[in-house]
Amino acid sequence: MVSRVVSYRVNGRDIACLSGGDGVPLVLVHGSLCDYRYWHWQMPGLARYFHLLAPSLRHYYPDAWDGLSGDFTTQQHVDDLLALLEQLGEPVHLLGHSRGGNLCLRVALAAPERLRSLSLADPGGDFAAEVFRAAGLEVPVAPVERNRFREQALQLIRQGETEAGLELFVDTVSGAGVWRRSSKHFREMASANAMTLVGQVADHPEPLSLSALRGLHLPVLLLSGELSPEPFPRIVSALSAVLPDVRVSIIKGASHGMNATRPAAFNRALLEFLDAV
Template identity: 45%
Template sequence: MPAQATEPPHHVLPLPDGGLHYTQAGTGAGAPILLIHGSLCDYRYWRWQVPVFAEAHRVIAPSLRGCWPDARPHPRAEYAVDRHAGDLAHLLRALDEHDGAHVVGHSRGAQVALALATQAPELCRSLTLADPGFRFADEPEAPIFYADAVQLLRDGDTEGAIEQFIDTVNGADTWRRMVGWFKDMVRDNAATLLSQVREANLPVDPGDAAALPCPVLLVGGAHSPAKYGTRQDRLQQLLPQARRARIALAAHGMNLANPRAFNRAVLEFVAGA
């Protein structure tokens, strides 16, 4: 992994009821790549992807509304999967990417990516879903794994809430061992859980997934919790033509733990999509 990363340029797209913060890089001949982060993150999450992908592609990485540097308090109505997907469709059109982008979503961002592909299929040249964790509509609701974290937040214990969430999705003792820039990013976005919990069991219609017209890549960390693998298995059943990639030496935060393998998997897929 590189020793450091430069701060990306910052832009704001005005929206009728707020603004969408994003960064972009690259002017390559390849079709654009849209990067959608997951929970407790923002566009800084993609620090090891943006410069590499930008060598051959225009790369667009938004901070979903409600995430840093948007400092308004939570819970907030616009912090919702469908609203985020609509924002991203607006962003691609505003940037004159009417022919669409290769869309990459991680964790909760994978559900946003799928919603974008469902709402505006013409804007998705391909879809990469990295460790999606959503429930399908024909499955029962599951216990909210971060309910304790939300309660800790409400009680004022932000650090305890973050530790509970991060260690659950990526393995015991992960939060303690994380680097400083990652901890700063997560702390900046901790309050988003107060909005996210309101749609914790938001389902995906299996029919919507099966009807995806674009090429699909399913990516999993070799050491990710088992629930993420079951989501990929179900998606593979619905989309038998989908490709799979397994990122060695990595758990849920695969693009950070093994960025070279993650970047190679995505770029190879995009090149053939």
């Protein structure tokens, strides 16, 4: 399978996408500190069945953002994804990881008619307290408090201690020691996107509500790493309780970066779901 980087004009900007394969579109959306290269492990296996399109969100690599403009927001990224999907000309399967999972969920809520299915791998982001209460779960720590580590990581990066800042961020999200065990490919990608934490720290999107989630009538797959730290398992449990049409797949032996560390199991779970919808 030969993949290539293509460009789409989206809301006045050129958005770089890794593309490969033919057939029904499967759009893959990365999370924090990542870009289209995050889906390197999915391209060979999945492009045999779908037209894969993995965009780099606004201000991520190959952009070299200085953190100064004010257009790095959840809503801007959602609007960009909606505009990209419109150009594809047919409904797509949509997959998002971590922050990208939250973005994809918001895309699905805004325009369900543009999707065939929705797959969310350890979705992050903000959810209203009522979502967890409806599932009988303890409400996590408030987002502002929970995300203090982002500010601490960014402070280290601004001080020139980029690796220390990235290590703090990645180990908080994925588990202690994950940064040091990460591949060179991943560490280089995260370093290239370090300044996007400026946008994340400043971004405070409206939490997703219980009524909105209960009104989403699309087939949804929730992929969860067996070893993923909180709040991801709790978010997956809450969403599995409140979404109308949902399946859950646990990737054994994997933490948050499940598609990279267990690509065969991840791809197999995704393909089984897509084959059934």
